[in-house]
Amino acid sequence: MCGIIAxxxxxxVIQDLYDGMIVLQHRGQDAAGIVxxxxxxxxxxxxGMVSEVFHSHSLQRLKGPMGIGHVRYPTAGCSSEFEAxxxxxxxxxxxxxxxNGNLTNxxxxxxxxxxxxxxxxxxxxxxxxxxxxxxxxxxKQKPKKLTPEHVFRAVRTVFRRxxxxxxxxxxxxxxxxxxxxxxxxxxxxxxxxRRLGIKYEYMxxxxxTVFKALEYEFVRDIQPGEVVYIDQNNQLHSRLxxxxxxxxxxxxxxxxxxxxxxxxxxxVYKARVRMGEALARQIKASGxxxxxxxPVPDTGRPAAAGLxxxxxxxxxxxxxxxRYIGRTFIMPGQAIRKRSLNFKLHPIELEFQxxxxxxxxxxxxxxxxxxxxxxxxxxxxxxxxxxxxxxxPIIGPDPYGIDLPTTTELIAADHTIPDIxxxxxxxxxxxxxxxxxxxxVQIGNPKIRRFSDGCFTGKYPTPEVTPKLLKSMGCGRNETxxxxxxETEDERNPEQTKMMALV
Numbered sequence: 346m347c348g349i350i351a352x353x354x355x356x357x358v359i360q361d362l363y364d365g366m367i368v369l370q371h372r373g374q375d376a377a378g379i380v381x382x383x384x385x386x387x388x389x390x391x392x393g394m395v396s397e398v399f400h401s402h403s404l405q406r407l408k409g410p411m412g413i414g415h416v417r418y419p420t421a422g423c424s425s426e427f428e429a430x431x432x433x434x435x436x437x438x439x440x441x442x443x444x445n446g447n448l449t450n451x452x453x454x455x456x457x458x459x460x461x462x463x464x465x466x467x468x469x470x471x472x473x474x475x476x477x478x479x480x481x482x483x484x485k486q487k488p489k490k491l492t493p494e495h496v497f498r499a500v501r502t503v504f505r506r507x508x509x510x511x512x513x514x515x516x517x518x519x520x521x522x523x524x525x526x527x528x529x530x531x532x533x534x535x536x537x538x539r540r541l542g543i544k545y546e547y548m549x550x551x552x553x554t555v556f557k558a559l560e561y562e563f564v565r566d567i568q569p570g571e572v573v574y575i576d577q578n579n580q581l582h583s584r585l586x587x588x589x590x591x592x593x594x595x596x597x598x599x600x601x602x603x604x605x606x607x608x609x610x611x612x613v614y615k616a617r618v619r620m621g622e623a624l625a626r627q628i629k630a631s632g633x634x635x636x637x638x639x640p641v642p643d644t645g646r647p648a649a650a651g652l653x654x655x656x657x658x659x660x661x662x663x664x665x666x667x668r669y670i671g672r673t674f675i676m677p678g679q680a681i682r683k684r685s686l687n688f689k690l691h692p693i694e695l696e697f698q699x700x701x702x703x704x705x706x707x708x709x710x711x712x713x714x715x716x717x718x719x720x721x722x723x724x725x726x727x728x729x730x731x732x733x734x735x736x737x738p739i740i741g742p743d744p745y746g747i748d749l750p751t752t753t754e755l756i757a758a759d760h761t762i763p764d765i766x767x768x769x770x771x772x773x774x775x776x777x778x779x780x781x782x783x784x785x786v787q788i789g790n791p792k793i794r795r796f797s798d799g800c801f802t803g804k805y806p807t808p809e810v811t812p813k814l815l816k817s818m819g820c821g822r823n824e825t826x827x828x829x830x831x832e833t834e835d836e837r838n839p840e841q842t843k844m845m846a847l848v
Contacts, residue, residue, distance in 0.1 A: 346601050346746050347430075347445040348372030348416040349534070350555065351514035353522045353575040354546035357381075359407040361548065362414040365555045366395045371603055372445075372551060373418035376429035380441040381412035382518055388441070390415075390429040411522055411575075413514045415443035419748070425468075431516070432473045437484045438491065439518035442476035445551055446510035446532040447746035449809055449818070454478060454506065475511060479503050483517075491520045493574050493582040500525045500572040501586045508809045510594070510745035510797070512567070514549050521576040524549040528589030529806050530569030531745050531797045533597060533608045537561035538581075547575050552606040566609050592806040595796040596747055598786045599736045600644050600707045611789030614647050619785035620735035621651030621705065624777055629656060633731060633773055634701055639663035641706040641718055642690070648735035649705035658703075663696040663722070690721065698726035708736035709765070709776075712756035716769040723770075732771040736801070737779045738762070742815050743800040751819035 348369030352358040362379050377398040378390025387407045391398045395416060415430040431441040448454065448471040455474055458464040464477050482502035488495045503525070510531035515523040526534045537556040538545040548556065553563045567573060569589035574582040593609050594601070604614040628635075637659045640649035643666065653660035667689050696702075702722060709715050715732060722730045738757035752758040756765055766774035777785075779801050787793055799805035 346372055346418045346532075347443075348551045349413070349443045349445045349512065349514050349549075350415075350551070351411075351413040351443075351516070351522045351524060351549040352546070353411045353548075353579055354539075355410055355541060355544065355579065357383075357408055358410060358412050358546075359404055361559055362407075362412050363395065363399055363404060364559055365548070365550060366414045366416055368555045368558050368603075369416050369551060370395055372601065373416035375419045376417035376426065377415065378417075378429050378431050378443070379407055379412060379414040380431045380433065380516060381407045381409035382516055383409035384519065386433065386439055386441065386516075386518060388431070388433060390426075390431065392426045392429060411516060411577075413441060413443050413516045413522070418746075427468050428470050430470075430472055432468075432470070432476045434476060434480050436480065437488070438520055440476065440480050440483075440515060442472065442479065442513055442515040444472040444475050444511055444513045445534075445746065446512060446527065447471060447744060448475060448507055448511060449509035449744050449807065449814060450507070452817075471509075472513075475503070475507060475513060476515070478506050479513075479515065491517065493576070493584070496523055496574045496582075497572050497584045497586050504528055504570060504587045508807060510807075512551070519577060521574060522547070522549070523575075524567060524573040526567045526569055526571055528570040528587050529797065530589060530591040530609070531594050531806065533593065533602070534567040535608075536564040536567060536573060538564055544579065545581075547579065547581060549573065552602055552608065554603045554606045557605070590795070590806075591793055592795050592797045593793065594743075594745060594747075595782065595786060595798045596736075596743070596800070599782070601747075604644075604647060607789075609790055609793065611786055611793075616786045616789060617644070617647035617707075617735065618651035619788060620777055620782060621648030621653075622655045623781035623785055624648065624705075624733050624735060624775060625652045625655030627777075628652070628703070628731075628733065628775055631773065631775070634729075635703045635731065636700040637661040637663075637696065638703045638705060639696065639722075641704060642666040644707040645705045645735070648707065648733075652703075652705060652733065661696045663693050663702065663704075663725075664690045664718075665693060666690060690718065692721045692725040694725040696725075697722050699728055700726075701729035701731070702727050703731045703733055705733045705735065707734070708739060709734045709756065709769070710739055711754050712765065712769050715771075719770045729772045730770075731773040731775070732766075732769065733775040735777055735782075737782050738765075738776050739800050741800050741803045742819060744805070744810055744815060744818055745797060747800070753819075 380388040431443040451471040482499035512532040512534035570587035598616040638653035640646040
């Protein structure tokens with residue numbers, strides 16, 4: 346999961362790019378980058394939040410009427426400025442690319458690029474691999490003047506070679522902006538426009554919440570297997586170069602996307618409310634007494650509201666969230682996640698004292714966060730603490746760009762629901778079923794027949810994903826993450842190390 350954005354206009358686009366990335370910050374807090382073009386490329390990227398990476402002097406330097414931006418979420422469990430996007434290559438024309446998703450055949454493509462295509466790779470990032478595959482496909486056509494046909498043929502080659510999930514935006518120096526979405530449509534990409542006199546400026550972004558904020562008019566979702574090319578004259582060209590099947594990642598509606606976004610015709614907030622309503626039937630059948638329904642902020646709120654409404658039980662805010670702490674799920678490394686949680690949530694004791702409460706969260710991944718939150722509720726005086734997850738049990742990894750690559754970290758992979766209930770210290774535990782979760786989302790767009798929901802079912806939409814591949818990807822992630830943890834351990838002072846050990 347990352348956030349991508351591209352803008353093509355008639356004036357400097359840096360303000361739209363910067364503001365858009367602020368709106369997309371929930372999709373990645375590890376690193377940020379922008380590249381613009383005005384007869385030369387201007388690039389700025391580094392680790393950190395958008396507001397930390399870009400300052401007034403760097404924004405003034407990023408000139409040009411076209412550009413792309415990226416907020417990074419580290420799916421490999423590491424944090425490195427060298428992995429920050431966009432990536433850049435010189436040939437042909439000079440090209441930069443930003444990517445949301447995860448390639449599943451990165452190792453094979455990297456080897457082919459080095460041994461057959463004589464390309465040098467500077468990082469282990471699959472996004473750099475994707476850029477090289479695209480640029481090579483364009484270069485082999487030897488275009489003297491770039492046309493939409495050249496772009497469409499090049500992306501068709503990308504679709505043939507690159508496996509997995511990828512929505513991408515690219516900037517071709519002096520020629521235009523390209524956007525494309527893989528033939529399974531796993532990661533979102535959307536198109537918008539803004540009128541400027543009799544002309545239009547265009548934007549591509551991961552979520553349409555960006556468009557509203559910047560006064561762009563939503564046009565449509567990019568289709569699976571589709572390419573969009575906005576040329577140097579700001580003329581829009583598009584083509585479905587490979588017919589695919591829409592299998593969007595269901596976790597977008599569970600957790601990843603902003604609640605005010607609508608992706609593939611399905612409003613995120615309403616889908617989450619319907620997940621809560623589905624949970625209500627199960628909880629009502631259990632016969633337990635609940636004084637109040639309390640969400641785990643922020644993504645637990647819509648489901649908790651839908652659940653409380655169906656149960657006719659009062660809805661209460663029981664936790665105050667420190668808004669200066671990032672989303673703990675997408676922080677690199679479990680130790681950092683656990684420590685941040687201590688500062689992130691603070692209970693409102695009056696809402697717990699002597700009450701039987703139902704806590705509602707979007708999902709349970711490792712169980713550590715859930716256990717800690719339940720402990721907070723008990724210390725605040727709760728008589729009974731029940732816990733509900735609006736998502737089904739997560740039983741497997743996700744190879745398409747979510748930090749769930751190894752089953753050993755997933756509490757539901759080898760534990761029953763009663764075992765998990767005991768492990769997290771709840772008096773009762775409720776999960777949505779996979780079918781109810783799908784239905785809650787599908788109501789918004791009945792045309793979607795299948796989701797990318799392998800982390801809940803063990804069945805993945807792309808055929809190359811096998812148990813052997815998942816194991817290989819998990820081993821690689823663990824090695825990278827262990828190296829990161831050793832590096833950060835070395836950088837801590839003794840007091841920091843002691844504090845982390847206590848957590």
